[in-house]
Amino acid sequence: MTDPLGGTIPPRRVVPPPAITSRPGAEPRTHDGAPRDVGVVIVAAGRGTRVGGEELKQFRWVAGRPMLLHSVQTFMARPDVALVVVVLPKSHAADPPPWLFQCDIDRLLVSVGGRERSESVANGLEDMPDEVRTVLIHDAARPLVPDDMIERVVASARDGHAVVPALPVVDTLKEVADDGTVARTVDRARLWRIQTPQGFPRDLIMRAHGEARRAQRTFTDDAGLCEWLGIPVRVVRGSERALKITDESDFARAEALSILQE
Ligand SMILES: Nc1ccn([C@@H]2O[C@H](COP(=O)(O)OP(=O)(O)OP(=O)(O)O)[C@@H](O)[C@H]2O)c(=O)n1
Numbered sequence: 001m002t003d004p005l006g007g008t009i010p011p012r013r014v015v016p017p018p019a020i021t022s023r024p025g026a027e028p029r030t031h032d033g034a035p036r037d038v039g040v041v042i043v044a045a046g047r048g049t050r051v052g053g054e055e056l057k058q059f060r061w062v063a064g065r066p067m068l069l070h071s072v073q074t075f076m077a078r079p080d081v082a083l084v085v086v087v088l089p090k091s092h093a094a095d096p097p098p099w100l101f102q103c104d105i106d107r108l109l110v111s112v113g114g115r116e117r118s119e120s121v122a123n124g125l126e127d128m129p130d131e132v133r134t135v136l137i138h139d140a141a142r143p144l145v146p147d148d149m150i151e152r153v154v155a156s157a158r159d160g161h162a163v164v165p166a167l168p169v170v171d172t173l174k175e176v177a178d179d180g181t182v183a184r185t186v187d188r189a190r191l192w193r194i195q196t197p198q199g200f201p202r203d204l205i206m207r208a209h210g211e212a213r214r215a216q217r218t219f220t221d222d223a224g225l226c227e228w229l230g231i232p233v234r235v236v237r238g239s240e241r242a243l244k245i246t247d248e249s250d251f252a253r254a255e256a257l258s259i260l261q262e
Pocket residue numbers: 043044045046047048049050051057058087113114115116117118120121138139140141142244245246
């Protein structure tokens with residue numbers, strides 16, 4: 001198997017990692033001298049069972065581009081991003097779709113996903129170069145994440161916090177019993193909808209994933225394993241644009257949002 005530049009593809013690394021350490025004075029810093037020390041893991045190894053269909057959800061087009069390409073290009077547009085690790089299903093990692101390379105391929109790496117989301121994240125984290133100090137973990141299923149929201153996450157993570165973007169719940173919430181009747185109304189005052197990217201100091205998230213792996217624990221998000229370890233997690237304002245495409249109707253919602261707010 002060869003990559004688009006004609007090289008041999010090693011088993012896990014489809015695109016070689018950027019040689020940050022071998023080019024001192026160039027990639028480690030941006031043009032204005034700011035550190036280029038943010039690493040991004042985009043998890044795109046899900047099966048999209050709720051959407052269904054032949055094509056992978058994260059490869060389907062939405063708002064003019066394949067879903068996954070949106071976030072790859074959004075994160076690559078940030079000068080502080082050193083590397084974007086895209087985690088693909090095993091079936092696609094050795095032969096990614098050609099459109100994925102419509103980005104700065106020196107800052108792109110493809111990794112292989114696992115059975116659960118947390119396994120996919122852990123695999124992506126393994127490929128972070130030493131220079132990365134701040135890690136962002138993002139769902140490919142959230143293609144329209146705005147940069148001002150990413151900025152809030154990065155700023156808080158750079159201050160040493162585990163951080164999640166979130167929006168308050170606005171509907172009345174009720175617990176429904178198995179027989180379909182309302183069991184009770186749930187107080188929504190302190191309930192928030194959690195989004196991605198979630199941000200972490202590198203050492204913190206590496207340690208947390210290591211502990212979770214040893215304990216064979218999985219979590220639906222990465223802040224969840226910080227909570228499990230008693231690490232405080234900060235909340236910053238999320239965005240409706242960062243919606244997660246979960247079922248078929250979300251494609252239309254995302255199209256509408258992309259037109260309305262661009
Ligand atoms: N083993 C897994 C499971 C999920 N994901 C990723 O985690 C994100 C959030 O998951 P979700 O929206 O639930 O996507 P799917 O798992 O693909 O959807 P479903 O649960 O309907 O199968 C997605 O970007 C998905 O590709 C992953 O990388 N590896």
